[in-house]
Amino acid sequence: MSLNIKLLSVKFTAEAAKHCNQIEKELLTLEARGFSPEILDSVFRAAHTIKGAARMLKLTGISTVAHRMEDVLELLRNGQSRLSQEVIDLLLKGVDTIRQLLAAVAALAPLPESLPPVCFELEQFLHKDTAENQEKCPDQTSAKVTEDHIQDDAANITHNFVQIRAERLDELIQLMGEVVSFQYRKKQQASIVRDIMRLSTTSLALASYQTLTTAQTEPVRNELATTLAAIHSQLSKFQDSLRNDAVIENLLTADLQERSLKIRMLPLATVFDKINRVVRDLTRTTGKEIEFQVEGGNTELDRKIIEHLGDCLLHMVRNAVDHGIELPQDRVIAGKKPCGIIRLSAFYDSGGVTIVLHDDGAGISLDQIKTTAVKKRLLTEDAVNTLTEIELLDLLFLSGFSTSPIITDISGRGVGMNVVKQTITEKLKGSVRIQTRAGKGTTFLLKVPITLALSRMLLVAAANHTFAIPTYSVQEIVMVPASQVIHVVSKRALRIREQIVPLEELETILSCPQTAAHERSELLIILLAAGAERLGLIVDTIISEADMVIKPLPSALASLALLSGFTVGSNDEIISVLGVTALLKQARQNKLPAGISSKTDSQKQSKTILVVDDSANTRDIVKSILESYGYQVDLAEDGLDAIEKTDKKVYDAVITDVEMPQLDGFSLTSHLRQDERYRQIPVIIVTSREKAEDKRRGIQVGANAYIVKGAFDQTNLIETLKNVIG
Incomplete structure (x- = not known):
């Protein structure tokens, strides 16, 4: 029988990803709490499992990394090497490498033929003198921030798979059995309906005897009465059966819904x-x-x-x-x-x-x-x-x-x-x-x-329309006399437990046709909360509360910011779901302070940027990126060249490298900040230096942004530039 390698690979990547998460978590625990034989054994077993499974699938790169990690862990278990930041860094680097290789396996991409560099680093550590391992202090810059591939790789590996606990699956199967068996009761009800239809047919036939004599009608009348009594009895039983079944069906479907949702939790x-x-x-x-x-x-x-x-x-x-x-x-x-x-x-x-x-x-x-x-x-x-x-x-x-x-x-x-x-x-x-x-x-x-599959909704009516409000946004519901409404800064409000809550008619916010709702002596108010904000929403009536499936708005209606979706009511009515955050924002607009300004067209015109770098290739790349976004660009090959250009012209921003001949980027920035014309002009430093002290120095000399070339990309640069100059 041939093995399904693709299926085995899928199972392996999901299982190995779980072991990588375990190893990472336990290594961080060791780093924080110190040496623990139990945790170290657990890490060793996880690495050993990855190694064995990878070997079976002939994934040499993964199995070799896991094997080298296993060897290092064995040294720690036997006391031949001490637990240090250096070894933690190295093992975590091994975990990151395995994750990257797993992502390639999950994407059905070929793995590199050569062994990953971390294999040689682990091998080198194994051959070091134990005393050297104890004394060496890792370089501060060796710890790279790895959250991007930590998240992305894990997401790629497990995106289409969810692990389900066996007991949850057993509960769901058992519940499905109850639902299936419940269908037998439906068949019984169908039989009762057939009996009622037969009796009603007989009754209609008896009622059609209009030519009978008085003597003949008495038996027919008695038979008709007996038949009608039987129909009434059957209908009564059927009604009781339907009522009981509705209760049972509600319980079963609610239980089925809850357990089904738990599978995806x-x-x-x-x-x-x-x-x-x-x-x-x-x-x-x-x-x-x-x-x-x-x-x-x-x-x-x-x-x-x-x-x-x-x-x-x-x-x-x-x-x-x-x-x-x-x-x-x-x-x-x-x-x-x-x-x-x-x-x-x-x-x-x-x-x-x-x-x-x-x-x-x-x-x-x-x-x-x-x-x-x-x-x-x-x-x-x-x-x-x-x-x-x-x-x-x-x-x-x-x-x-x-x-x-x-x-x-x-x-x-x-x-x-x-x-x-x-x-x-x-x-x-x-x-x-x-x-x-x-x-x-x-x-x-x-x-x-907790879930987006079903949402608990409060159904309300306003302006002769039904609307749904998510119950998690509803703080409370109150009915108050209209006389309690106060006016604060030309807006209606209500004092609730020593807090002033603004009031708005739902129909007013939605620009619905006005009704006589505000002329009532009492107001029905839904108190909404989103974050620290609250709003009292005045509605006509509360209809009910129910769990509902919320569907996104059609593309033609996507611009309606006050609606977050729609649902279908019990009578097939289309019900709009209100976006609570958008409602609060709309209600707040009436009290926005005066003086909010917007940028004019003249402020949006093309900006001129000076790019300073001693590498001609880097200058050309940055120039090409900036010009593709509509910026005008001048180039300078070092700090002194930049000073000459800034003496003759005022730029909207300066982008500079640090390490340059004659005058470096820090000195250039410091010089510009002493020039009255350039004290407020943004300066962005783009450099390969990533130490914390270099970034602090960038702040001290007056830079507005500090981009490490290792984290540099086109989007990064443009977002930064837009942030500092618009």
Whole structure:
């Protein structure tokens, strides 16, 4: 019998990916807690399993890497080598290499014929003197941030597969048996209906005897009465049967639905564990000390939601490391412990899941947000001073908005938080809000539904139409006398438990024809919440609450921002699903401060950029990229050449390398900042130097962005340039 190699490869990649996750998680535990024979044995067994399975499929590259890792782990188990950061780095590099090779196998791509470089690094480590292994300290820059391929490779390997616990599958099969057996009762009901139809036919026949004499009608009348009584009895039984079956059917289908959804559920630990590795690598790169804490990793969500959450959490964690947690010496000066804390937790909450990301860093400066908003011409100074703390923090979710003094390959471009909010509110139908305290830290609270397959909806009526509202956005429902409505800044509002909540008619927000709803003595109000915002939505009536399948809007209606989808009611009525975040935004527009400005056409005209690099090839590449996006470009071959050009002309931005003859990029930037004309002109440093001290020096001399050439690509450069000059 021939083996199905393709099927075996698919199973192998999924299983090996799980072992890679286990190895990575346990290596990070060893690094944090120190030597543990039990954990080391577990890592050894996982590497051994990968090696054996890869050999069977003749995947030489994977089996060799796993074998070399196994040899290194054997040294640690036998006490011939000590556990150190160097060996942890090397083993993690082996895990990353296996992941990359697994992604190629999953994509049915050929593996390289030569062995991966990490094999030789592991071999070299094996032949080193044990004492040397104990004494050598790894270079600070050796820890690369690997979250991109950690996520992408794992996603490629497991995208079409979900592991199901056997007991869950058994429960589902058993439940399906009950549903099938329930069909027998339907057959019995069909038999009762046939009997009723037969009796009714007899009754109609008896009723047609109109020519009978009085003496003849008495027996017919008696028979007809008996038949009608039988029909009534059968109908009564049928009614009871239908009523009981409806209850049973509801229970069975609800149970079937719940267990079916559980099959696609995954624990948040699948995301949290990967972020642990990212924090570890970013900590090494930035020179900071960070303890990463996780709570609620067993909280389960729909796999579709977890797939979207991964990137969102990664963006926020990168920001927490880069902007939130201070350097050890700065924390000590501030009276804190040198080691910062980033805590990621999750718990079930009101029919959904709340995810909390907290850091005990410096917090977010509201003054810096105001300064940035004015500098980017999003708001005037008068307008920005009228914003509440919630409204100021919401500015962080705007595209291109960043308070960071410099853009790096880790964060600071202002694109991440915009993507986070769009994903959470639009794709996942959830909410996100920020809490911060100066010097104490920042907390992000994300609330998402457990699944997108079915949503619990509150059905309401307004302006003679039915609308659906997700129940996870409904805080409470109140009926209040119209006399309790107050007016705040020319808007209607209601005081609820010492809080002022703005009120809006649903029909007004949706621009529906006005009814007499506001003339009633009492108002029915749905209190909605999204993040820290609340809105009292006035509706005519509440119809019901139900679990419903939500479908996306047709492309022709996709521009209707206030609607997030549609569903079908019990009478085949098309019901619009309201987008709560968009409703809050629409309601808020009436109180937006005056003075919001927009860029004019003259400000959008072509910008002129000076590119400074001693490599002619690099200059030409950057020039080609910039010109393809409509920028005008001048070139300078070193710092002195750049000074000559900037003396004659004022550019909209300067992009410079660091290592150049005659005058380097740091000195050039410092020189430009002493020129009155160039004090506010953006300077972007693009260099191969990736050490934390080089990035800090870039900040000190006045650079606006710092891009490491290893993380450089066309999109990266253009996004950065658009962020600093528009």
